[in-house]
Amino acid sequence: MTTDLAKHDPEAPEPLVPDALELEGEARIEGRTPLQLAWAKLRRDKVAMVSLVVIVIIIVLALAAPLVASIVGHGPDDQYRQAGLTPAGLPKPPTGQFIMGTDDLGRDLFVRVIYGSRISLLVGVLSTLIAVAVGVVIGIVAGYFGGIVDTVLARLIDTVLSIPFLLAAIAIVSISGPSLTVTVIVIAFFSWSSVARIVRGQVLSIREREYVEAARSLGASDRRIMFVDILPNVLAPVIVYTTLLIPISIVSEATLSFLGLGVPPPTATWGGMLDGSLNYYRVAYWYLLFPGLALLITTLAFNLFGDGVRDAFDPRSDRLFATESETEDEKK
Amino acid sequence: MKATDDAVAPLLEVTDVRKHFPIGRRPLFGGAQPVLKAVDGVSLAVRPGETLGLVGETGCGKSTLARCMVRLYDLTSGSVNFNGSDISTLSRGDLRPLRREMQVMFQDPYGSLNPRRRVGSIIGDPFTIHGVAEGDERKRKVQDLMELVGLNPEHYNRFPAEFSGGQRQRIGIARALALNPKLVVCDEPVSALDVSIQAQVINLLAELQERLDLTYVFISHDLSVVRHVSDRIAVMYLGKIVEIAGVDDLHDHTRHPYTQALLSAVPSADPDAVAARERIVLTGDLPSPANPPTGCRFHPRCPKAQQICVTDDPELVSRLGDVAVHQVACHFPLADGELLTVSKPAIADIDPDLGFDATAAAKGTSS
Numbered sequence: 166m167t168t169d170l171a172k173h174d175p176e177a178p179e180p181l182v183p184d185a186l187e188l189e190g191e192a193r194i195e196g197r198t199p200l201q202l203a204w205a206k207l208r209r210d211k212v213a214m215v216s217l218v219v220i221v222i223i224i225v226l227a228l229a230a231p232l233v234a235s236i237v238g239h240g241p242d243d244q245y246r247q248a249g250l251t252p253a254g255l256p257k258p259p260t261g262q263f264i265m266g267t268d269d270l271g272r273d274l275f276v277r278v279i280y281g282s283r284i285s286l287l288v289g290v291l292s293t294l295i296a297v298a299v300g301v302v303i304g305i306v307a308g309y310f311g312g313i314v315d316t317v318l319a320r321l322i323d324t325v326l327s328i329p330f331l332l333a334a335i336a337i338v339s340i341s342g343p344s345l346t347v348t349v350i351v352i353a354f355f356s357w358s359s360v361a362r363i364v365r366g367q368v369l370s371i372r373e374r375e376y377v378e379a380a381r382s383l384g385a386s387d388r389r390i391m392f393v394d395i396l397p398n399v400l401a402p403v404i405v406y407t408t409l410l411i412p413i414s415i416v417s418e419a420t421l422s423f424l425g426l427g428v429p430p431p432t433a434t435w436g437g438m439l440d441g442s443l444n445y446y447r448v449a450y451w452y453l454l455f456p457g458l459a460l461l462i463t464t465l466a467f468n469l470f471g472d473g474v475r476d477a478f479d480p481r482s483d484r485l486f487a488t489e490s491e492t493e494d495e496k497k
Numbered sequence: 498m499k500a501t502d503d504a505v506a507p508l509l510e511v512t513d514v515r516k517h518f519p520i521g522r523r524p525l526f527g528g529a530q531p532v533l534k535a536v537d538g539v540s541l542a543v544r545p546g547e548t549l550g551l552v553g554e555t556g557c558g559k560s561t562l563a564r565c566m567v568r569l570y571d572l573t574s575g576s577v578n579f580n581g582s583d584i585s586t587l588s589r590g591d592l593r594p595l596r597r598e599m600q601v602m603f604q605d606p607y608g609s610l611n612p613r614r615r616v617g618s619i620i621g622d623p624f625t626i627h628g629v630a631e632g633d634e635r636k637r638k639v640q641d642l643m644e645l646v647g648l649n650p651e652h653y654n655r656f657p658a659e660f661s662g663g664q665r666q667r668i669g670i671a672r673a674l675a676l677n678p679k680l681v682v683c684d685e686p687v688s689a690l691d692v693s694i695q696a697q698v699i700n701l702l703a704e705l706q707e708r709l710d711l712t713y714v715f716i717s718h719d720l721s722v723v724r725h726v727s728d729r730i731a732v733m734y735l736g737k738i739v740e741i742a743g744v745d746d747l748h749d750h751t752r753h754p755y756t757q758a759l760l761s762a763v764p765s766a767d768p769d770a771v772a773a774r775e776r777i778v779l780t781g782d783l784p785s786p787a788n789p790p791t792g793c794r795f796h797p798r799c800p801k802a803q804q805i806c807v808t809d810d811p812e813l814v815s816r817l818g819d820v821a822v823h824q825v826a827c828h829f830p831l832a833d834g835e836l837l838t839v840s841k842p843a844i845a846d847i848d849p850d851l852g853f854d855a856t857a858a859a860k861g862t863s864s
Binding site (some may be wrong): 374375376378379380381382383384385386389393394397398400 | 567569592593596597600601603604607608609610611612613614618622623625626669673
């Protein structure tokens with residue numbers, strides 16, 4: 166579509182192509198950041214935009230969970246032994262009163278699914294943020310300093326990557342006892358290493374660039390070089406990986422809760438509900454179906470959105486908005 | 498031409514500087530770490546206000562020497578004196594205040610600017626790092642600098658990708674000059690630019706030198722550029738300086754065979770001069786700096802080499818009654834008017850270490 170010149174040199178300036186095609190009319194003095202370019206690209210990605218809308222709806226529902234509960238009139242932990250259970254003491258199918266049916270204790274499944282999203286999002290986002298923060302710092306430090314620092318940190322990364330998640334999680338939780346905090350920490354602990362590895366690889370190539378040397382010749386401190394000069398240049402893969410790590414963390418949380426190692430009952434979690442449904446799914450399909458659907462829709466939305474983000478940052482997926490130096494390393 | 502007399506104390510003085518890079522792995526049992534001798538015993542002085550040109554072919558150690566001068570590299574041995582104080586062993590923290598006085602301009606106008614940061618913040622970096630100016634004051638200073646180097650100050654918020662190569666090099670100049678340094682080491686500042694842009698940038702550098710009283714170390718592999726800007730020129734070959742002299746001296750009284758070969762390769766716009774001059778094409782490649790030839794490093798390629806060149810390393814001194822500042826490292830320097838007529842190496846030197854048969858190579862190229 167655009168000139169072939171850009172193909173020869175990925176570092177070549179993109180001479181005002183976005184300008185000319187964006188048709189913003191007036192001359193723009195302010196350059197657009199790669200983030201802005203990526204966002205412009207993302208906005209035209211229908212799948213990603215639909216996923217984003219779904220994610221926003223889930224977040225709004227999670228935030229408004231108490232409101233939903235008060236509208237429906239059922240708390241998440243309220244047990245309706247009379248109205249919510251059949252005479253035989255089994256869960257009730259979806260009705261006007263309980264629109265997703267009830268669980269084995271006569272609780273409103275709809276309200277619990279909504280409340281479950283709070284835990285999923287909280288754990289998913291929180292543990293991802295911790296993992297990314299730790300991973301970025303360790304990755305930059307390892308890549309920038311190299312030598313013995315790098316050797317030690319790289320081995321540490323490899324070691325963490327080689328620990329089996331579930332076995333270690335079971336061991337840790339059986340010592341500490343299950344809680345929200347432990348769940349977040351356990352998931353973060355097993356996620357930071359892949360972020361660190363990606364960042365380290367990028368930094369290894371970036372630290373040899375002349376602008377890093379230029380910063381050093383100006384007398385910039387190591388910390389300044391790492392976080393002012395290098396960090397912005399590894400941000401793109403980090404953002405991509407962050408959006409893909411959130412659904413993974415959500416599933417991990419569900420897995421832990423399913424095994425009784427996550428957030429302990431009676432707190433409503435999707436994994437916990439799936440666990441509870443196992444004894445009843447023959448007679449009460451809704452008990453299994455709705456928490457499962459909620460989990461599926463959430464992770465799917467995050468994953469599709471993450472794919473969109475990745476494409477938006479990938480200069481090769483669309484020459485028109487090629488951002489500058491998303492290097493080959495990213496794909497590897 | 499500016500003052501080149503010895504009375505003035507040098508601004509920068511490097512003495513017997515060596516920079517060896519480790520290559521490959523250290524042998525497991527015994528044996529020393531193999532090293533690449535990028536710079537191997539260089540001494541020179543730069544006087545305040547002058548421009549010292551540094552020429553040599555690719556891979557001869559020019560850029561490494563430049564980075565040693567400003568202590569971007571730690572030295573293997575030797576010393577660097579800047580403004581009267583020894584900086585060769587200072588730690589990075591101790592060097593920081595000195596960074597205000599010596600700056601580097603880099604070769605690649607694309608690689609030396611951070612693509613993710615706005616031009617204003619790139620040029621303003623020196624102010625932030627050294628705590629000179631903040632906020633609006635910083636912005637004003639940056640815009641003054643942009644105007645000084647011929648950039649539109651309104652482009653403050655643009656990214657480097659939105660500028661052309663020449664403009665980017667101006668950004669690099671603005672950044673280097675931000676703190677009003679005494680010494681600017683220009684590492685091939687124009688070799689990545691078009692010829693027409695080269696002239697603009699060189700003229701800008703000359704103009705700024707005049708206005709701001711700068712001292713330049715100007716590195717290039719392009720002898721015609723160096724000749725245009727420099728007061729003195731040092732010619733490097735394989736990690737050593739082979740000849741150093743004032744520009745006119747070097748040109749009119751060329752002493753080192755390598756210098757003459759280099760000079761003869763400079764394209765000329767005058768067809769008569771081209772016809773009158775025989776171009777000396779050296780045979781063979783630049784030997785590996787990991788395993789340099791013995792004695793004079795140029796001997797495997799030198800048409801005048803004799804046995805002593807293989808065994809003895811010539812000192813860099815004034816020879817043939819030249820002025821003291823014209824020094825050459827050659828056992829058999831060229832007399833005035835003497836021209837190299839053959840370009841074949843004089844010595845059939847089969848060096849088992851190099852695995853390189855100079856005579857065979859010479860035959861190969863002549864046939």
